[in-house]
Amino acid sequence: RxxxxxxxxxxxxxxxxxxxxxxxxxxxxxxxxxVSLEMFPSAVTEWADVVLPVAAAAEKAGSYLDWEGRVRSFDATLHGTGQLPDGRVLQGLADEMDVDLRLPTPEAARAELAALGAAHRPADGSSQPPVGLDVPPPPSPATDGPGEIAVLASWRQLLDVGTLQRDEPELAGTARPSVARLGVDAAARLGLVDGDRLTVSGATGSVTLPVRVTPMPDHVVWLPMRSPGSEVRTDLGTGPGGVVRLSAGSEL
Structure with a gap:
């Protein structure tokens, strides 16, 4: 800023x-x-001075983190397409700047990431705070208003509002409907049954979805992370583990 x-x-x-x-x-x-390395127009390319196209997932090897934070590696399935993977583009930019990244292959990049993780892991196996920017957490909603307080649980659905589905309306149409999931006791306290509207409010806004009463811990509400009508981090200003306020209906 x-x-x-x-x-x-x-x-x-x-x-x-x-x-x-x-x-x-x-x-x-x-x-x-x-500079943006992308396949499709996005919120980043809107600000980019230069957009460099990169290969799709099927055309390159790499890895990703699943919603549990586990690393999942994959190899290229389509070869000879002529598209450059992200690592090759980065290496090319570095070469032009006379910088040796020493990351010529996906295997080298994986080894580098593994080494970085090991460097921040204590030798005795004890836990320590992650190293990063000191960004203050967003404020929690006030605890003295109507409704009740709950802890937010969330993860991404397999089909949601991801960029790769932008031009696939038929595929996106098979996604699960966006619903809020709430335990039996919490739903009873709020006077809610399946299909009623539940509003979940955070520090920066709210999400209102049909509720599905689900066997789950009390004082916990689940929302899809990024699905139609539920952009958790953008709409609520918090994420999984954050404190939110619940109320019946579409308004507090």
């Missing part, structure tokens, strides 16, 4: 997936020069 970020390179990241989407977009807006 202070304009000290003169250059920014972003590859395959959507600000809405980050803990503070508003802060991420502010960084994009204030950066002096933005």
């Amino acid at each position: 202070d304009g000290q970020l003169t250059g920014l390179l972003v590859g395959g990241v959507d600000p809405a997936d980050l803990p503070d989407p508003a802060l991420a977009e502010a960084a994009l807006a204030s950066a002096g020069f933005v």
